[in-house]
Amino acid sequence: MDPLRTEEEQLEALKLWWEENGKQTVAAIVLVAAGWGGWQYWGAQEQAHREDGSALYSQLQTLVATPELTDIQKASIETLGQRLQNEFDDTGYAEFAALELAKYRFNQGDTLGAEAALSTINLAEARPEVAQLAALRLARAQWANGDADAALATLNSVSVSTxxxxxxxxxxxxAFSQADRVSARAYYQSALTALQNSDQGQASMQREGLLTMKIDSILVDDAAPVGDAE
Structure with missing residues (x-):
């Protein structure tokens, strides 16, 4: 809807009301009408801004999901991601772009770049679902970059449900990478229990099998006899 046309229609209605009710209250009503028209104009601008962000984010998602990327497409991913973060930081698309950009960089082996992208998300202020996903991916990047303590601190920094x-x-x-097999087994069992208590889809069934294998491998190794010392 054209906001200027809407404002003109409101002003015309105000004119008719004034002709019927006199001039004594026209000043107050003009202020109200102008404020309402300005609000509608701002609302339309905001809607257009969000639609632009949505279109750019869709392009970013499509590119990130492309199996084999050309150099031009790789450059486009970086450009779109940066643009969404810089020009749409007043919308949720900036956070979504950071998540997509981090996923792309991580899959390209750029774990430092992935960590940098995710670090732009304020975990304390982001929506709970976004904060949880961002913290999870940030922890993975931090661990891949050799900082297990930072990864664990990130995991513990948000309340988790999903x-x-x-x-x-x-x-x-x-924990397993740090040779803490007891903690690793406990965490894997907790992960398996949480997964079994959630909705089961094909992906969940595959993860259940993987977690079971991880638990079983620790149990088998722990049960194996220790050889004679040389």
């Missing part, structure tokens, strides 16, 4: 199973699985992976 991704509880994935959080505990990552904690288990980190």
């Amino acid at each position: 991704f509880a199973s994935l959080y505990d699985e990552l904690r288990g992976d980190i």
Whole structure:
């Protein structure tokens, strides 16, 4: 809807009202009408801004999901991601862009770049679901960059509900890499329990099998006899 046309229609209605009710209250009503028209204009501008962000984000998603990227497409991903973060930081698309950009960089082996992208998201102010996903991916990047302590601190920095199973699985992976098999097994079991208590889809069934394998491998290794010392 054209906001200027709407404002003109409101002013015409005000004119008719004034002709019927006199001039004594026209000043106050003009202020109200002008404010309402300005609000509608601002609302239309805001809607257009969000639609632009949505279109750019869709382009970014499509490119990130492309199996084999050309150099031009790779450059476009970086450009779109930066533009969304810089020009649409007043919308949720800036956070979504950071998540997509981090996923792309991580898959390209640029774990430092992935960490940098995710660090732009304020976990304390982001919506809960966004904060949980961002913290999970940030922790993965930090661990890949050799900072297990930072990864664990990131995992512990947000309240988790939606991704509880994935959080505990990552904690288990980190513990296992540090030779803390007891903690690793406990985290894997917790992750498996959380997964089994959630809605089961094909992906969940595959993860359940993987978690079971991780738990079983620790149990088998722990049960194996220790050879004679040389």
